[in-house]
Amino acid sequence: MVNGYNASSPVGTMVLDLVTSNLRANDSLILTSTPDILADTMPPANAESLKVVRYAVQKVCVPLVVALGVVGNILNVVVLTRRSMISSTSSYLTALAAFDTLYLVCSLTLSFQHYDGVKRSVAYVHWFPYGRVLTDMAANASVLLTVTFTVERYIGVCHPMKGKVLCTPQRAKLFIALVTLLAVVCTVPELFEMEIVWEHDESMNKSIASWQYTGFSVTYGYRIVYYWFLVTAFTFLPLLLLCIFNGILVASLFHAAELRTRMTLTSPRGLSERYAREQQRITKMLITVVLVFILCQLPGAVLLLYDTYNNLARVALSRYSYNELLMAGNVTNLLIQLNASINFLLYSMISTKFRRVFCRTFCERGKAMRPVYRTSTSKSDVIPLSAILLSSFKRSTARSCAPERPGGEGGGGCSDANSVLLPPAEQKNQNGTLGNCGQLRRWNEV
Secondary structure: EOEEOOOOOOOHHHHHHHHHHHOHHHHHHHHHOOOHHHOOOOOOHHHHHHHHHHHHHHHHHHHHHHHHHHHHHHHHHHOOOOOOOOOHHHHHHHHHHHHHHHHHHHHHHHHHHHOOOHHHHHHHHHHHHHHHHHHHHHHHHHHHHHHHHHHHHEEEEEEEHHHHEEEEEEEEHHHHHHHHHHHHHHHHHHHHHHEEEEEEEEEEEEEEEEEEOOOOOOHHHHHHHHHHHHHHHHHHHHHHHHHHHHHHHHHHHHHHHHHHHHOOOOHOOOOOHHHHHHHHHHHHHHHHHHHHHHHHHHHHHHHHHHHHHHHOOOOOHHHHHHHHHHHHHEEEEEEEHHHHHHHHHHHHHHOHHHHHHHHHEEEEEHHHHOOOOOOOOOOOOOOOOHHHHHHHHHHHHHHHOOOOOOOOOOOOOOHHHHHHHHHHHHHOOOOOOOOOOOOOHHHHOO
């Protein structure tokens, strides 16, 4: 099961196009359930189109999307874990970024099977069954987390009194742990779907490792019960819940906007209104994240329904229709990877606080760590000798006028004396010209 498609079923294998060790093994699984493909002796007209789609998606788009997505999710984790961003929502989004990163990395390794030099290596053959399971586990956890923080936001917006008790960072971490445990438990059976076998190649006179599906994975009970459980729990039910709760949240946003407009006309703006506006921005951000999730997942769900109908009705597909199904499977998988990569852009565009914390974390820190080099001396950088002598004279006068410290040392009132003797323009310590006495001035470093 990868992204809602059961790799152990023939139909799921056709749609997925990511679970074959070689073309012959893939065809043998599909031909057993669609015998009409045997009648096609000539290559279909869309065979070249399938090659183009596979190359464009698996070798061009997937590496690019994964690279950008991993970088964006790492930035999400860094920003969302700042002290000023601590909240229940940030906890959910941080966990979502972590699982999206795991999904992107593992799905990238699955696409390596389209490289002949990689898919035949012993290490990749042993990794592939576990890579499928980790990919599904991360995808299932991401789906459950999306539903969880949507419900949490619904409680916080529509039931604020209960939200103060349930919507806390501590409870969010507990729910994240439960969601992760549920995703792991639901995906564990996939570990027993594939096994490694060794075959002796007479032409090369050596043993070659390959994987094949176990007898347990092709049993009727496993394919029907477990397959439909996964499809219902991680595809159809989450989409239904997200549509319902998102609709309620959108309606609450419009109601809150009307209420805020009426209150603005009767009362001045205060801290409570600014807090309400910030909460509304968070709600808008989460609604946008869920809408993008639905748009990216919905094509795969529709394709899954179509395949399920073909499987239950025993509809035989021609080789041409089969290739079209493979091309559609590549596109839907790319959409799911795009959904796991785009959250950083959504947070940056919608959340003002996220942008502010990001700039404070990276931009200002970079400026503080950047060394200052003087490459030219402009007229404003040159300090006249008379100004230096006048400044020294005023400092010495201030020290002489200041009361002595216990122990015979003078200068106890240096700051007060300077504030009296120095003009206001020289007290601002701008451009390093003057400042409180005893400090090292930048013009001395030039």
